[in-house]
Amino acid sequence: MKKTPLEKGLYYLSRRRFAECLLALEPAADLYRDSFVYYLTGGLACLYLDDFGSANLYFQRARQFSSTNPTLLLGQAVLFLRHGDTNRAVQYYLDVLEQEPKNRIAKKGMAFIKEKGTAEDIFRLIDNNKLKDFYPSIGINPDIFTFALMLLAVAAVAAAVFLFMSRPRDIRFWRSGNGLEAQDFYLSTDDLKNIGTSEFPDASFSYHYTDAELEKIYRNAYKCATAPVGGDDSVHRANTARLEANKILNSNASDLVKSRARDIIAAIEADREHEPTFNTLLEGERFSCSDVMADPLLYNGCWIVWSGRLYNEEVGDGTFRYEFYVYDDSFEHPEGRFDIEFTKVPAKPVQGDRMVQILAKIESGVSDDGGVYVLLREKEYIPMMRNQSKVQSLNQK
Structure with missing residues (x-):
C-alpha cells in the first residue's frame, strides 16, 4: 500500500x-x-x-x-x-x-x-x-537492525564453514532421506586417507581418480540417493546416485569404498516405492542415447526416457523383446539401436512406424566373450504420433 x-x-x-x-x-x-x-x-x-x-x-x-x-x-x-x-x-x-x-x-x-x-x-x-x-531521541535507527542481521548472517555462515572445515572427516550416515533404513555407510578418517587402492598400481581400471575425487564422488552418490528434491519425498536423484556408484565400482577405489558403493546401490534397488516415472524422472537425470553408447557400463542400473521405433518382435518365456531404434529430438534421425524387453505384451501396437516413448532401466555388463552387452528393461511406454512437427501423447499405460 x-x-x-x-x-x-x-x-x-x-x-x-x-x-x-x-x-x-x-x-x-x-x-x-x-x-x-x-x-x-x-x-x-x-x-x-x-x-x-x-x-x-x-x-x-x-x-x-x-x-x-x-x-x-x-x-x-x-x-x-x-x-x-x-x-x-x-x-x-x-x-x-x-x-x-x-x-x-x-x-x-x-x-x-x-x-x-x-x-x-x-x-x-x-x-x-x-x-x-x-536533542530529543528519535529512537533506534531500524537500519541498524538490518545491518546487525546481515552481520549475524555472515557470522553464522562463517561459523558454519569453520565448523564444516574443522569437523572430523569421518563419513557416517544413519538414515536415508527417502525413508530407507540405510546401512551404516561408514568411512573413517583412515579409510578416507586410503580411499584409492595402493595395490596393483598398474592394474587396469576404467577410471583413475585422486583420493579427493573419490571422496567427492562417494559423498555425491549418497547425497543424491537419500536427499529428497525440493522437499518432495517422492522425488530423489537416484539416477545420478547410481551413476556415481558405478564410477566407484569401475575405478581405482579401494575394496572397502567399492563395498560401500554396492551398499548404496542395494539401497536404491530396494526402494521400489521411489522408482522413477515419466513425471518424476528429473530433466537433469535423463541421460542421452549418445552418453550411454559411449560408456554402457557406467550407466548400468540407470533409468532412461527415450523415443524411437520398435521392430522385430521376439516372444520368449513370458517376455517380449524388440529392437529399439532411438531417434533424436527431431524424430528424423536414429541415434542408436538397443535390445529392449517387455515383461508383458504391450497393450497398444508398438511395432513399425509408430513412435513410442519408453521409460526403461539399463542393464549392461561384460558378456562371456569379453564384449559389452546392453539390454533395456521397459517399465512404461507411451505410443506417440507426429503432427506438424509435434509429438503428441495418445495414451499412457
Whole structure:
C-alpha cells in the first residue's frame, strides 16, 4: 500500500534521512495543517539538520496543538539552551521531568546548566558539536537492525564453514532421506586417507581418480540417493546416485569404498516405492542415447526416457523383446539401436512406424566373450504420433 506523506516523513526521520523527510512533508503542508505529529516531525528533521530557525517555527506550530509533549519540550529546550536562555530551558526540562522523572536527556540538560551553563560553556558545547547530546531521541535507527542481521548472517555462515572445515572427516550416515533404513555407510578418517587402492598400481581400471575425487564422488552418490528434491519425498536423484556408484565400482577405489558403493546401490534397488516415472524422472537425470553408447557400463542400473521405433518382435518365456531404434529430438534421425524387453505384451501396437516413448532401466555388463552387452528393461511406454512437427501423447499405460 502506498505511504502517505506523513508516513514517508516518519519513515525517513527514523532512518536519519532528514532532508528526504522534509521533501516528503513540505508539499503536504495544507493537508496536515491541523496535525501535531506533522509539525513535530518537521521540527525534529530541521533540528537534526541544524536548521534551527525552521525547527523553531515547526515547534511553535506543534505547540498550538499540544504544549506538554515531552519530545516537543526537549526540542524547544535545546533551542533555548543554544541561545543562552537557560531559565526557559530549565523550565521546559522541569516540565518533562514532571511527566517522566527518569528522562535521561532532561536530567542531563539540568545537570549541564547547573554545573556549567555559562555563555562560554554553551559556546564551547556548540563549537564541539556536543549540542546534539541534548536533542530529543528519535529512537533506534531500524537500519541498524538490518545491518546487525546481515552481520549475524555472515557470522553464522562463517561459523558454519569453520565448523564444516574443522569437523572430523569421518563419513557416517544413519538414515536415508527417502525413508530407507540405510546401512551404516561408514568411512573413517583412515579409510578416507586410503580411499584409492595402493595395490596393483598398474592394474587396469576404467577410471583413475585422486583420493579427493573419490571422496567427492562417494559423498555425491549418497547425497543424491537419500536427499529428497525440493522437499518432495517422492522425488530423489537416484539416477545420478547410481551413476556415481558405478564410477566407484569401475575405478581405482579401494575394496572397502567399492563395498560401500554396492551398499548404496542395494539401497536404491530396494526402494521400489521411489522408482522413477515419466513425471518424476528429473530433466537433469535423463541421460542421452549418445552418453550411454559411449560408456554402457557406467550407466548400468540407470533409468532412461527415450523415443524411437520398435521392430522385430521376439516372444520368449513370458517376455517380449524388440529392437529399439532411438531417434533424436527431431524424430528424423536414429541415434542408436538397443535390445529392449517387455515383461508383458504391450497393450497398444508398438511395432513399425509408430513412435513410442519408453521409460526403461539399463542393464549392461561384460558378456562371456569379453564384449559389452546392453539390454533395456521397459517399465512404461507411451505410443506417440507426429503432427506438424509435434509429438503428441495418445495414451499412457
